[in-house]
Amino acid sequence: MVIDLSTTHRAPVRTCVGCRRRESRVDLLRVVAVEEGDRLVAVPDVRSRLPGRGAWLHRCPGCLDLAERRLAFTRALRLRGPLDLALLRRVIT
Numbered sequence: 001m002v003i004d005l006s007t008t009h010r011a012p013v014r015t016c017v018g019c020r021r022r023e024s025r026v027d028l029l030r031v032v033a034v035e036e037g038d039r040l041v042a043v044p045d046v047r048s049r050l051p052g053r054g055a056w057l058h059r060c061p062g063c064l065d066l067a068e069r070r071l072a073f074t075r076a077l078r079l080r081g082p083l084d085l086a087l088l089r090r091v092i093t
């Protein structure tokens with residue numbers, strides 16, 4: 001009998017808000033919304049330490065595009081307004 005330890009001892013899994021695939025959280029980037037004046041800016045939470053609600057995303061422009069088109073950040077982070085993704089775009093290339 002073979003027991004596959006790789007699937008039983010895994011890091012916590014999160015769902016990418018872009019492609020909706022489930023992934024170990026170490027392979028995803030946590031994104032939080034930070035208020036800057038009257039704008040909401042998407043900030044990559046590289047150390048997973050920023051407070052508040054987070055959205056998880058592959059470090060992949062395709063997933064960022066998908067998330068933007070689906071308004072996935074707005075939903076995942078429960079935002080009332082549009083989210084500025086310019087900073088995130090510079091990080092995810």
Ligand SMILES: [Zn+2]
Pocket residue numbers: 016017018019020021057058060063
């Ligand atoms: Zn993805």
